[in-house]
Amino acid sequence: MTGGEIAALIAAIAFAVLVLGLVYVLFKVAKMVSELNTTVEEANKSLSTITKDADLLLIEVEGLLNKSNVTLDDVNGKLGLTDPLFKAVGDLGESVSSLNHSTRNLSSHLASVSKRGASIGIAKKVGSTMSRDRRK
Template sequence: MTGGEIAALIAAIAFAVLVVFLVIVLMKVSKTVGEVSKTIKEANSSLRVITKDADNLLIEVEGLLNKSNTTLDDVNGKLGKTDPLFQAIGDLGDTVSSLNASTRNLTDRVATVTKRSAQTGVVTKVGKTALNMNRKRKDR
């Protein structure tokens, strides 16, 4: 065998080994692609189910929101009707405060007049009593 034939033989063996390794790698890649394909199919199936469930849930949520909006509008309308009541209660409170202030002023005035009258009345009684005692002495 000549050197060229030996080199060709080595190249052929190296090429055969390379082909074997490539076949092994391609088989593993093929299995991996198959597994990925299965996973993608399962994911798509799951997404379809989740999408259906989400659609149903969104429909229910929309219905609840519509009912909530209707109820809120009703409550707002009813609360609007109570505004005059609270205004009247506020006005009544102002009137009661004014009445309390007026009553307090009247009470203070009456108390002042009563004190003056009481003091004057006591002085008058003491004076009369003294005069009466004086007269009785003179009469004796």
């Protein structure tokens, strides 16, 4: 064998080793691509399931929000009906305050009349005091 043949043989063996290495790498890449395809398919299935579940949840949430709005409108309507009650209670408070003021005025007036020793009847004094308070 000549030097050229030995060099060609070494080159052929090196090329065969290189080809075998590339074949090994290609098989590994093919296996990895296959696993990647499986993972992508599972992810797509999971995403599809999650999307369906999310759609169902959104429909239920929308129904709950609608019911909440109806309930809130009902509560607001019922609270609106209590406004006259609170107005009446406020008017009653003003009336009681006015009555207390009139009673104080009557008491102080009667006390001053009794101190002066006036002989005017109590009924007349009460009537005039009440009519004067009404004019105010």
